[in-house]
Amino acid sequence: MRYLAILAGLTILSVGPIxxxxxxxxxxxxxFTNNTGQAVNDLHIDWSRAxxxxxxxxxxxxxxxxxxxxxxxxxxxxxxxxxxxTVTWDGSDPKVKKWWWTEDGKQVGRAHTGNPTMASTxxxxxxxxxxxxxxxxxxxxxxxxDAAAGDTISGTVVPQPSGDTxxxxxxxxxxxxxxxxxxxxxxxSGGGGTFALILPWVTPVMYIALKDQSGKTVGxxxxxxxxxxxxxxxxxxxxxxxxxxxxxxxxxxxxVAGPFGSKIGSTDxxxxxxxxxxxxxxxxKAVFICPQGASGATQVELTENGVTASGDSNRLNVQLxxxxxxxxxxxxxxxxxxxxxxxxxxxxAFPVEMxxxxxxxxxxxxxxxxxxxxxxxxxxxxxGTFTLxxxxxxxxxxxxxxxxxxxxxxxxxxxxxxxxxxxxISKTRxxxxxxxxxxxxxxxxxxxxxSGHAGDHAYVYKKCGTHADIPxxxxxxxxxxxxxxxxKLQKEKKKRESDAGY
Numbered sequence: 001m002r003y004l005a006i007l008a009g010l011t012i013l014s015v016g017p018i019x020x021x022x023x024x025x026x027x028x029x030x031x032f033t034n035n036t037g038q039a040v041n042d043l044h045i046d047w048s049r050a051x052x053x054x055x056x057x058x059x060x061x062x063x064x065x066x067x068x069x070x071x072x073x074x075x076x077x078x079x080x081x082x083x084x085x086t087v088t089w090d091g092s093d094p095k096v097k098k099w100w101w102t103e104d105g106k107q108v109g110r111a112h113t114g115n116p117t118m119a120s121t122x123x124x125x126x127x128x129x130x131x132x133x134x135x136x137x138x139x140x141x142x143x144x145x146d147a148a149a150g151d152t153i154s155g156t157v158v159p160q161p162s163g164d165t166x167x168x169x170x171x172x173x174x175x176x177x178x179x180x181x182x183x184x185x186x187x188x189s190g191g192g193g194t195f196a197l198i199l200p201w202v203t204p205v206m207y208i209a210l211k212d213q214s215g216k217t218v219g220x221x222x223x224x225x226x227x228x229x230x231x232x233x234x235x236x237x238x239x240x241x242x243x244x245x246x247x248x249x250x251x252x253x254x255x256v257a258g259p260f261g262s263k264i265g266s267t268d269x270x271x272x273x274x275x276x277x278x279x280x281x282x283x284x285k286a287v288f289i290c291p292q293g294a295s296g297a298t299q300v301e302l303t304e305n306g307v308t309a310s311g312d313s314n315r316l317n318v319q320l321x322x323x324x325x326x327x328x329x330x331x332x333x334x335x336x337x338x339x340x341x342x343x344x345x346x347x348x349a350f351p352v353e354m355x356x357x358x359x360x361x362x363x364x365x366x367x368x369x370x371x372x373x374x375x376x377x378x379x380x381x382x383x384g385t386f387t388l389x390x391x392x393x394x395x396x397x398x399x400x401x402x403x404x405x406x407x408x409x410x411x412x413x414x415x416x417x418x419x420x421x422x423x424x425i426s427k428t429r430x431x432x433x434x435x436x437x438x439x440x441x442x443x444x445x446x447x448x449x450x451s452g453h454a455g456d457h458a459y460v461y462k463k464c465g466t467h468a469d470i471p472x473x474x475x476x477x478x479x480x481x482x483x484x485x486x487x488k489l490q491k492e493k494k495k496r497e498s499d500a501g502y
Contacts, residue, residue: 004313005106005114005488007460011290024094026088026089026090026091026426027086027087027088027424027425027426028086028087028093028423028424029084029085029086029128030045030084030085030086030087030088031082032082032084032099032223033082033207033220034077034078034082034083034101035166036101036108036109036270038108039076039077039078039103039104039212040077040101040103040108041073041074041075041076041077041102041103041104042059042071042072042074042075042101042102042103042104042105042180043056043059043071043072043073043075043077043083043085043099043100043101044069044070044072044099044100044101044136045069045070045071045072045085045096045098045099046068046096046098046099046101046389047069047070047092047094047096048068048093048095048096048097048098048371049068049089049091049092049094050066050068050089051065051066051070051088051089051094051492052065052066052089053065053070053085053086053087053194054086054087054088054164055084055085055086056072056075056083056084056085057075057083057084058072058075058076058077058083058085058205059072059075059083059359060073060075061074063074064070068094070085070087072085074176075150076296077101081122088264088415091117091491093257097110097113097173098112098113098164099111099112107275108187112216112217113215113216113217115202119131119132119208119210119219119220119221119391120132120133120221120297121221121223121497122181122332122446123145123223123446123481124157124254125252125254125255125287125407126144126145126146126236126253126254126255126280126285126287127142127143127144127145127253127280127287127301128142128143128144128147128223129141129142129270129277130143130146130208130221132210132218132219132224133177133219134179134210134212134218135159135162136161136162136172136175136265136494137159137161137162137172137173137176138159138160138162139157139158139159139160139176139179139181139190140141140158140159140160141154141155141156141157141158141181141183141221142155142157142279142280142287142495143183143206143223143280144157144281144282144285144287146226146230146282146284146285147199147206147223147226148199148225148227148228148229148230148282149178149199149200149223149225149226149227149228149229150198150199150200150229150230150263151197151198151199151230151282151283151471152195152198152199152283152481153196153199153262153280153281153282153283154194154195154196154197154243154262154263154264154278154280154281155194155195155279156182156192156193156194156195156264156279156280157181157188157189157190157192157193157194157195158192158279159173159176159177159190159191160173160487161173161176161190161297163267163437165376171244173191173242174332175213176190177190177191177192178190178191178212178213179210179212179213179218180210180211181195181209181210182207182208182209182210182211183195183206183207183208183209184197184198184199184206185197185428186309188314188499190210192229194263194264196262196263196264199225202218204256205222205223205224205225206222207220207221207222207223208220208221208223209221217306217421227266230261230283230284232283233258233259233283233284235258237258237304237305238307239307239308239309239310240309241256241258241259241307241309242256242258242302242304242307242309242310243257243258244302244310244311244313244314245257245300245311245313245347246312246314246345246348246349247313247315247316247341247342247349247352247439248271248290248313248314248315248316248345249290249291249315249316249317249318249405249406249407250290250291250292250295250315250316250317250394251290251291252288252289252290252405252407253287253288253290254266254287254288254289254290255285255286255287255290255408256269256285256286256287256288256302257284257285258284258285258286258309259284260281260282260283260284260286260304260399261281261305262281262283262284263281264277264278264281266304266305267281267286267304268302268303268304269286269288269300269301269302270299270300270301271290271293271298271299271300271313272291272293272298272299272315273292273299274291276288276289276290276492279372285341286304289431290315293315294315294343295314295315295316295317295340295341295384296314296315296340296341296343296384297312297313297314297343297344298312298313298314298495299311299312299313300312300313309378312344314341314342314343314344315341316339316340316341316342316352316406316407317339317340317341318338318339318340318404318405319337319338319340320335320337320338320402320404321335321336322335322336322402324390325399325400326397326398326399327363327364327392327393327394327397327400327401328394328397329394329395329396329397330393330394330497331389331393331394332392332393332394333391333392334389334390334391334392335356335387335389335390335392335402336365336387336388337354337356337387337388337404338385338386338387338440339352339354339375339385339386339387339406340384340385340386341384341386342375342380342384342385342386343380343382344384344385345377345380347377347384347487348423350375350376350377351374351375351376352374352375352386352407353372353373353374353375353406353407354372354373354374354375354386354404354405354406355390355405355406356370356371356388356390356402356403356404357371357402357403357404357405358370358374358402359371359400359401359402359403360372360398360399360400360401360402362395363394363396363398363399363400363403364390364392364393364394364395364400365391365393365395365469366391366392366393370378371390373388375406381479382485409436414444415443415446415447415457416446416447417444417457418442418443418444418445418446419442419443419445419496419498419499419500420439420441420442420443420470420496421440421441421442421493421497421500422440422441422489422492422493422496423438423439423441423443423444423469424438424439425437425438425486425489425490425493426438427477427482428487430475432477433476433477433480433498434475434476434477434479434482434483435473435474435482436473436474436477436482436485436486436489437470437471437472437473437474438471438472439468439469439470439472440469440472440488441469441470442469442470443500445459445500446459447459459500480491496502
C-alpha cells in the first residue's frame with residue numbers, strides 16, 4: 001500500500017500518587033479460549049495476587065475465591081468456545097500467571113502462561129493475517145483466507161523489528177527470532193519462516209499463539225475457517241488450470257487460482273525474471289507479493305509440481321501527493337492519486353478497482369472512510385496513467401494518513417462498523433465524594449460474509465486503530481448513588497458485549 005503520510009502517536013497520561021483517603025475497588029473480565037481441539041469442563045487459574053470471583057461463565061462451581069488460585073468446574077466449553085471470569089480486587093491490578101483446562105480432572109492440552117491477550121486479525125488480498133505487537137516489534141502470520149476443513153495449507157511468519165538505529169533493530173530482531181509461533185500443532189520461529197498444517201475435518205477456527213523465549217504466551221489469535229470440506233482438483237493439472245493475474249500493485253499481495261500442493265517450496269513464480277515466493281497457499285490458490293519495480297508490462301511464469309504456466313502482466317505503481325500534509329480545522333487541500341502502468345491491459349481487465357482509504361477519520365474527512373473508483377479503459381492516458389483528485393477537509397488540527405490501493409479485492413463483503421464497549425469499571429472515593437470511573441474502548445467490526453450476501457452482516461471485531469479509549473468519571477455525594485451507577489454500568493457493559501457478539 002502506498003501511504004501519503006504515516007502518523008504513529010502514543011498518548012501517555014501522567015497519574016500522580018493516590019491520596020491516602022482514596023479507596024480503590026477494581027474489576028475486570030478475563031476471557032479464555034479453549035484451543036485444545038476438544039471439549040473441556042474445568043478451568044484452573046493461578047493469579048499474581050488474591051482476587052474475588054464475581055462471576056464465571058459457563059461454570060457452575062467455583063473454589064478459591066479470595067485467594068491467588070481459582071478453580072472453575074462443571075461447565076461445558078466446546079472446542080473453540082470461550083469462558084469468561086470476572087474478578088474484583090483492592091489495590092494493584094492482578095495478572096494471570098498460569099492457566100489450563102481439564103476434562104473431568106484430567107489436563108487437556110498445554111498450560112498457558114500470561115494474560116490471555118488476543119492479537120489483531122485482518123482479512124484482505126486473499127490473506128488472513130494475525131499481528132502480534134511486542135516491545136521488540138511485531139510478528140505477522142499470513143494464512144490463505146479460504147482455508148477449509150481437511151485442507152493442507154501453508155503460510156509464513158514475517159517479523160518486523162522496531163528500532164531507531166541498525167544496531168537496535170538487529171537486537172530486537174534477535175529477540176523476535178527466539179520467539180515461537182504456534183499455528184495449530186506446528187511451530188515456527190518468530191524470526192520468520194514457513195509452515196504447513198492439516199486442518200481437522202470439522203474445524204470452525206484456526207488457533208495461533210506467540211510465545212517468548214521463556215515459553216510465556218505473548219498473545220493468541222483465532223482465524224475463522226470453513227468447517228465444510230471443499231472438493232479438490234481431480235486429474236493431472238494443466239497450464240490452463242492456473243489463473244495468472246493480468247496486473248498487480250507493487251508491494252501488495254495478489255492471488256493465483258489453481259490446484260496447488262501443500263508446501264511453500266513446491267511453487268516457483270517469477271515476475272520480470274525475479275523469483276517471488278508465495279506467502280500462503282491452500283489447495284485452491286497461492287498468494288504472492290508483487291515485487292517493487294518499474295511500472296508497465298512484464299512477464300509472469302509459474303511452475304507448480306512440474307507444470308508451467310506463463311503470461312503477460314502489468315505491474316502498477318501508485319503515487320500520492322497533497323497540497324498540505326497537515327490541516328487545521330475547516331481547512332481543505334487536494335490529494336492527488338496517480339496510477340501508473342495501465343498501458344496495454346486487455347479490455348477484460350477493466351474496470352480496475354481503486355480504493356482511497358482515510359486512516360485518520362478523526363483528523364480529516366472525505367466522503368466516507370473508503371473512496372472507491374472503478375477505472376475504465378477510456379480514462380487511461382496514452383502514457384498508461386490514471387489520476388484521481390480528492391478534496392480533503394480538516395476536522396481537528398494535525399497530520400493525517402491516506403492510503404491508496406488498486407487491484408482485485410477480496411470477494412468478502414468487507415462492510416465495517418464501530419462499537420464502543422465498556423472496559424474496566426472501578427469505584428473510588430475522593431475526599432467526601434464517591435466516584436465511579438470507566439473506559440469506553442472502540443472496536444472495529446469487519447463483515448466476513450461473501451459479497452452480495454442477504455441479511456445481517458457477520459462482523460469479526462478487533463481493536464480500533466483510529467480511536468483512542470475514552471475515560472469517564474461520575475462522582476456523587478452518597479455511596480448509594482455511586483453504587484447504583486456502578487450497577488447500571490455493569491448491565492450496560494454486558495448488553496453492549498452481547499449486542500456485538502462477544
